[in-house]
Amino acid sequence: xxxxxxxxxxxxxxxxxxxxxxxxxxxxxxxxxxxxxxxxxxxxxxxxxxxxxxxxxxxxxxxxxxxxxxxxxxxxxxxxxxxxxxxxxxxxxxxxxxxxxxxxxxxxxxxxxxxxxxxxxxxxxxxxxxxxxxxxxxxxxxxxxxxxxxxxxxxxxxxxxxxxxxxxxxxxxxxxxxxxxxxxxxxxxxxxxxxxxxxxxxxxxxx
Amino acid sequence: xxxxxxxxxxxxxxxxxxxxxxxxxxxxxxxxxxxxxxxxxxxxxxxxxxxxxxxxxxxxxxxxxxxxxxxxxxxxxxxxxxxxxxxxxxxxxxxxxxxxxxxxxxxxxxxxxxxxxxxxxxxxxxxxxxxxxxxxxxxxxxxxxxxxxxxxxxxxxxxxxxxxxxxxxxxxxxxxxxxxxxxxxxxxxxxxxxxxxxxxxxxxxxxxxxxxxxxxxxxxxxxxxxxxxxxxxxxxxxxxxxxxxxxxxxxxxxxxxxxxxxxxxxxxxxxxxxxxxxxxxxxxxxxxxxxxxxxxxxxxxxxxxxxxxxxxxxxxxxxxxxxxxxxxxxxxxxxxxxxxxxxx
Numbered sequence: 169x170x171x172x173x174x175x176x177x178x179x180x181x182x183x184x185x186x187x188x189x190x191x192x193x194x195x196x197x198x199x200x201x202x203x204x205x206x207x208x209x210x211x212x213x214x215x216x217x218x219x220x221x222x223x224x225x226x227x228x229x230x231x232x233x234x235x236x237x238x239x240x241x242x243x244x245x246x247x248x249x250x251x252x253x254x255x256x257x258x259x260x261x262x263x264x265x266x267x268x269x270x271x272x273x274x275x276x277x278x279x280x281x282x283x284x285x286x287x288x289x290x291x292x293x294x295x296x297x298x299x300x301x302x303x304x305x306x307x308x309x310x311x312x313x314x315x316x317x318x319x320x321x322x323x324x325x326x327x328x329x330x331x332x333x334x335x336x337x338x339x340x341x342x343x344x345x346x347x348x349x350x351x352x353x354x355x356x357x358x359x360x361x362x363x364x365x366x367x368x369x370x371x372x373x374x375x
Numbered sequence: 376x377x378x379x380x381x382x383x384x385x386x387x388x389x390x391x392x393x394x395x396x397x398x399x400x401x402x403x404x405x406x407x408x409x410x411x412x413x414x415x416x417x418x419x420x421x422x423x424x425x426x427x428x429x430x431x432x433x434x435x436x437x438x439x440x441x442x443x444x445x446x447x448x449x450x451x452x453x454x455x456x457x458x459x460x461x462x463x464x465x466x467x468x469x470x471x472x473x474x475x476x477x478x479x480x481x482x483x484x485x486x487x488x489x490x491x492x493x494x495x496x497x498x499x500x501x502x503x504x505x506x507x508x509x510x511x512x513x514x515x516x517x518x519x520x521x522x523x524x525x526x527x528x529x530x531x532x533x534x535x536x537x538x539x540x541x542x543x544x545x546x547x548x549x550x551x552x553x554x555x556x557x558x559x560x561x562x563x564x565x566x567x568x569x570x571x572x573x574x575x576x577x578x579x580x581x582x583x584x585x586x587x588x589x590x591x592x593x594x595x596x597x598x599x600x601x602x603x604x605x606x607x608x609x610x611x612x613x614x615x616x617x618x619x620x621x622x623x624x625x626x627x628x629x630x631x632x633x634x635x636x637x638x639x640x641x642x643x644x645x646x647x648x649x650x651x652x653x654x655x656x657x658x659x660x661x662x663x664x665x666x667x668x669x670x671x672x673x674x675x676x677x678x679x680x681x682x683x684x685x686x687x688x689x690x691x692x693x694x695x696x697x698x699x700x701x702x703x704x705x706x707x708x709x710x711x712x713x714x715x716x717x718x719x
Contacts, residue, residue, distance in 0.1 A: 179427050202448045209444035234465045237556045254553040256560045263651045264461040
């Protein structure tokens with residue numbers, strides 16, 4: 169049994185927001201909802217890094233634990249999905265999620281709330297695969313077509329990895345080792361400034 | 376002699392053999408390390424390879440970590456990478472609020488049942504006189520019963536949403552409970568604003584009665600209203616217990632309205648942590664007021680003879696007034712209103 173995961177390689181992410189756009193385009197997400205977003209930390213400072221964040225498809229998902237109507241379920245691929253025909257739009261999953269994945273579609277007066285919306289790993293919902301109703305409610309079902317999520321396939325620098333957790337971690341592990349090997353061989357730094365490095369007033373890295 | 380020497384040489388050989396075996400067993404597994412050290416291939420030992428991803432997440436996730444950045448996606452808290460507070464809220468709701476609120480409800484209900492079984496219904500000791508004393512006007516009764524409908528709807532739908540997953544889904548199934556939960560949420564959302572109006576009207580309607588008459592009320596509290604035996608303490612139109620109920624509804628209602636509005640309007644740019652806190656305060660206040668309501672409903676119905684008719688007919692029996700609200704009865708007597716029926 170596979171466990172689908174996203175991993176964003178912050179050494180490669182260039183904050184192009186291509187993943188955000190690809191997601192919105194492929195899934196036609198409700199107005200006001202961004203299933204994926206790129207967060208830049210230390211923006212404009214030495215050690216700046218960007219990370220693309222969406223639903224992490226947790227093994228023990230807080231959204232599923234808190235849902236008062238128990239509408240979340242985990243597929244055989246380890247993808248956390250929810251049933252909009254059961255969801256009542258209370259927003260408890262939005263409170264519980266550390267990553268801000270489930271969101272209120274705010275499309276009416278006073279932000280009147282419909283069913284919650286979240287990243288589906290491009291796996292649609294509980295309805296018939298690639299039916300028009302499934303597309304309308306959850307967006308496209310690329311997994312049923314044998315494709316990976318649009319965000320990861322779109323990523324120009326291949327920073328955003330998606331797929332089986334073992335394969336994703338193997339790809340990332342190889343990258344880490346290769347970078348270290350290259351650095352050892354050439355005697356160069358991986359990057360001049362690691363995230364978390366201190367910088368003095370002249371802009372020189374002090375540690 | 377000869378035998379013993381042979382034996383001892385045998386013993387030496389055995390000892391040597393055993394030592395050799397032990398050494399072999401200990402050293403053989405270490406052999407790959409010799410080759411590993413000698414290989415020229417750069418195979419860095421785990422830990423020496425810098426893993427920027429792990430370093431970054433450690434810096435983000437651990438104490439004093441940089442969890443907030445900026446994002447091109449504009450919205451509330453879109454720059455927050457991880458908000459760990461949700462876990463605390465979730466655990467408090469699941470492990471404290473849900474079970475302990477159930478204990479509170481069950482505890483108060485069983486205490487009332489025990490009181491009823493031991494003490495029975497509080498009767499009008501002197502029997503009914505047949506003479507009526509006007510108690511609540513038609514307007515006051517309408518205010519009360521509208522509040523009853525609004526309050527019970529909110530309490531029931533709220534309780535359904537709190538316990539439904541654990542109590543009703545096993546009975547109705549997820550699809551069946553979805554209907555109940557969806558109706559509950561809509562009713563809760565609709566009744567919330569009506570509750571605001573209803574509470575404001577009720578607060579002003581009964582305000583003058585609920586003001587503290589400190590000496591009388593202190594004595595009432597010290598004697599626990601005479602419910603546990605002893606002489607029945609004096610009281611005005613409403614006693615100190617009823618005043619407590621009034622203030623519990625008013626103050627609890629204000630807390631419920633405030634916390635409810637925070638959750639009702641997610642478009643005021645409030646973050647998740649404020650909404651989590653609002654949700655917990657809402658739950659705690661609701662549990663308190665609902666548990667208090669059990670006592671009010673008990674004493675106004677099965678618990679006491681002659682009390683329910685005050686809110687249904689609007690007037691009470693003269694002897695009931697003498698026994699339960701003696702100071703108020705004296706006032707009414709002076710005003711010459713004994714025997715006057717309340718408007719229907």
